[in-house]
Amino acid sequence: MYPKIENQTEKLRELCENELKNKYENSDGLKERLNYELSIINKTNTEFIFLYLNKAFKDLDVKPYQTMPRGLIGNSLVAYLCNITNIDPVKFNLSEYAVFGTTNHYKEPDVDINVASSELRDNLYQKISSYNEVYKIADAMFKNNNGGLYKFPDGKFLIPQNDAYSKSDYDSIVNEINNNDCHDVKGLYRLDLLLNNQILIFNELVNIIGINPESIDINNANVNEYLNNNDYKDIYKNVPEFDHDLVVEISNKVKPKNFDDLVKITSLAHGTNAWKDNAERLMNNEASNLSEIVSNRDDLFDILVNHNVSKNEAYEIMEDVRKGKGISKCSKYYDYESLLKNGIPEWLIDSCNKIKYLFPRAHAISYTLLAWKLIWFKIHYKKDYDRIISNYYKK
Numbered sequence: 001m002y003p004k005i006e007n008q009t010e011k012l013r014e015l016c017e018n019e020l021k022n023k024y025e026n027s028d029g030l031k032e033r034l035n036y037e038l039s040i041i042n043k044t045n046t047e048f049i050f051l052y053l054n055k056a057f058k059d060l061d062v063k064p065y066q067t068m069p070r071g072l073i074g075n076s077l078v079a080y081l082c083n084i085t086n087i088d089p090v091k092f093n094l095s096e097y098a099v100f101g102t103t104n105h106y107k108e109p110d111v112d113i114n115v116a117s118s119e120l121r122d123n124l125y126q127k128i129s130s131y132n133e134v135y136k137i138a139d140a141m142f143k144n145n146n147g148g149l150y151k152f153p154d155g156k157f158l159i160p161q162n163d164a165y166s167k168s169d170y171d172s173i174v175n176e177i178n179n180n181d182c183h184d185v186k187g188l189y190r191l192d193l194l195l196n197n198q199i200l201i202f203n204e205l206v207n208i209i210g211i212n213p214e215s216i217d218i219n220n221a222n223v224n225e226y227l228n229n230n231d232y233k234d235i236y237k238n239v240p241e242f243d244h245d246l247v248v249e250i251s252n253k254v255k256p257k258n259f260d261d262l263v264k265i266t267s268l269a270h271g272t273n274a275w276k277d278n279a280e281r282l283m284n285n286e287a288s289n290l291s292e293i294v295s296n297r298d299d300l301f302d303i304l305v306n307h308n309v310s311k312n313e314a315y316e317i318m319e320d321v322r323k324g325k326g327i328s329k330c331s332k333y334y335d336y337e338s339l340l341k342n343g344i345p346e347w348l349i350d351s352c353n354k355i356k357y358l359f360p361r362a363h364a365i366s367y368t369l370l371a372w373k374l375i376w377f378k379i380h381y382k383k384d385y386d387r388i389i390s391n392y393y394k395k
Contacts, residue, residue: 002046003133003160005047005048008048009038012078012082016081036096037077040101040106049189059127060120065116068114069112069114070113070194070363072099074089074094075098076100089362094365101315105315125156128158134158139177140156149179156193157189196240218372223375233248244269247266266371267295273354274355292348294321294351294358296364297358301315316333321352327349
């Protein structure tokens with residue numbers, strides 16, 4: 001039971017094709033990817049959420065720096081063309097398979113967005129609830145450790161308008177939502193708009209200083225130089241998502257030189273068994289360098305495809321590894337022996353077998369992109385930065 005906009009398939013395609021021409025000088029090579037993503041979106045009946053967020057962002061004049069994608073949605077060309085994410089998946093070499101799966105094992109795109117304030121979150125939910133195809137939105141409920149239910153303000157279920165439903169039908173749906181953990185509620189679309197400290201602080205800096213945030217480039221020489229000549233504990237101090245011991249520990253070992261290195265570090269810090277006794281040991285033994293290490297899902301996918309593993313097989317391996325299942329010698333989806341024959345090193349397979357969870361590269365990029373710009377503010381507007389951080393932590 002998802003909301004359905006009249007002619008939503010055609011409307012989403014038209015929007016994306018127009019934006020494709022606007023955003024890329026040579027868009028012909030991206031049409032196959034666009035068609036692939038749109039086909040999966042159509043199969044999962046999720047055109048509405050891309051159209052809703054695109055319209056809500058326009059209606060509320062949401063700026064690109066007021067939101068950022070969570071999870072895998074930053075991999076989506078469609079999401080980028082709909083202006084619900086500021087991460088260009090082509091620029092950052094992000095695979096559509098990570099978010100949409102393959103034609104054999106396709107999956108529903110998970111559209112989760114971080115937002116800068118509770119006011120913006122609430123306004124977005126209110127705007128979406130006003131659209132004709134939505135009867136109402138209802139709060140998602142989560143179970144606590146004691147089994148009790150509590151309201152999750154950042155997540156809402158969209159209850160579709162249906163002429164065949166009576167008031168008692170709607171009451172029954174709302175009752176089910178109110179009395180069950182959100183993971184047990186089936187058949188309804190849940191949208192998560194989550195508050196994020198990084199964006200909140202960044203927006204305050206942008207508003208006070210009045211700088212165009214798009215002017216802070218990820219190749220900024222000042223930040224690169226700062227990374228190469230300072231203590232990482234000091235660099236990351238009061239930078240959300242970076243100001244903790246594991247990121248400092250990995251940075252001291254890796255010595256990041258640029259934005260891509262920081263994305264790797266972010267990925268390793270958010271993975272499970274990705275760094276400790278794994279990538280850490282590999283680097284100690286000089287078996288590999290940072291560029292070769294599997295730090296996130298896209299790393300593994302890219303490595304496999306570059307070793308002539310089919311995209312379908314690469315996707316299945318990536319899914320197994322990110323779920324902590326490792327690379328199996330008896331998988332029905334891929335041939336283990338052919339991996340070795342294609343030049344996949346045994347140390348990399350051993351590394352994958354230790355991993356219990358792999359972070360999405362798109363999510364790591366979104367965190368790193370804001371951290372990079374916050375570090376830039378620390379360099380150029382340190383007094384303002386320290387004052388805003390100080391005020392924030394007093395709240």
